[in-house]
């Protein structure tokens with residue numbers, strides 16, 4: 449257990465966003481505690497792509513490198529799940545962990561990411577991140593020239609975009625509609641672009657563990673596939689932000705944060721997938737960095753105010 453109980457900043461979530469903020473803040477000599485529950489979103493993937501200079505690095509190696517850098521500047525880590533945040537009368541925050549213990553801080557950064565709600569299709573969960581993907585930019589290049597199925601889902605526009613984007617990587621792309629009703633224009637555009645369209649519902653994925661042979665349909669047919677793409681619902685882990693009263697954006701339903709990560713509640717910032725589900729690792733890290741600089745400026749203003757009040761006139 450960390451022996452110091454009060455900190456300048458508590459960062460909840462030590463993924464790309466939280467770690468990047470932690471690095472900036474510890475280098476700025478802030479007292480920072482990073483708390484993480486050990487469930488980074490991309491953990492199922494063997495390799496991380498699209499982060500310049502880190503392309504192909506295993507996601508857990510990336511996180512370990514970030515932790516080591518922060519620790520070298522004095523940042524501290526706690527393996528725990530935060531269950532509540534409360535504002536104290538003196539405007540500091542109390543952060544409570546699942547084991548009932550608590551610590552306090554002047555500023556909060558919530559970088560808790562999101563949960564991909566996988567469809568209840570047999571064979572998807574165990575292949576998620578290795579043979580079943582969602583992001584062409586992350587793993588499209590790795591499955592180039594393979595037989596690729598795009599399984600339609602609740603995020604209709606994302607499924608259609610996947611089918612088009614994936615076609616650039618392979619001459620063998622099949623969109624299995626799985627509940628999506630294509631307009632005649634959409635059907636013409638996709639098929640003209642070389643995407644095969646199967647109208648039907650998926651019953652399961654087949655293949656030995658660690659491999660994929662085919663996508664089975666409820667009518668008994670099958671689409672031979674080496675890899676699949678799906679578009680799961682994405683649920684931001686924003687319960688802590690909502691419990692603090694952070695306002696949501698009426699257009700998106702997401703907790704709102706401005707370009708510097710500031711929420712509607714003073715002293716509370718948010719960065720990464722928790723407020724920006726589309727953020728990649730590099731953009732989540734960038735948001736964490738930008739937010740950290742603003743938090744540090746805010747801490748400075750507090751310190752200047754306190755110093756001037758304390759100074760004898």
Ligand SMILES: Cc1cc2nc3c(=O)[nH]c(=O)nc-3n(C[C@H](O)[C@H](O)[C@H](O)COP(=O)(O)OP(=O)(O)OC[C@H]3O[C@@H](n4cnc5c(N)ncnc54)[C@H](O)[C@@H]3O)c2cc1C
Nearest residue numbers: 461463464465485486487489490497530561720721728729
């Ligand atoms: C399978 C897969 C592969 C991907 N591959 C790539 C890729 O190749 N390249 C790319 O750019 N992007 C990729 N992504 C997207 C990438 O995962 C996200 O962009 C990135 O993880 C966002 O970082 P984050 O810091 O916002 O969230 P996360 O990395 O998810 O970190 C959030 C952290 O907060 C912690 N946490 C949550 N709630 C609490 C709590 N209450 N208390 C304490 N800790 C908490 C979690 O345990 C987690 O460690 C992939 C996504 C998936 C699903």
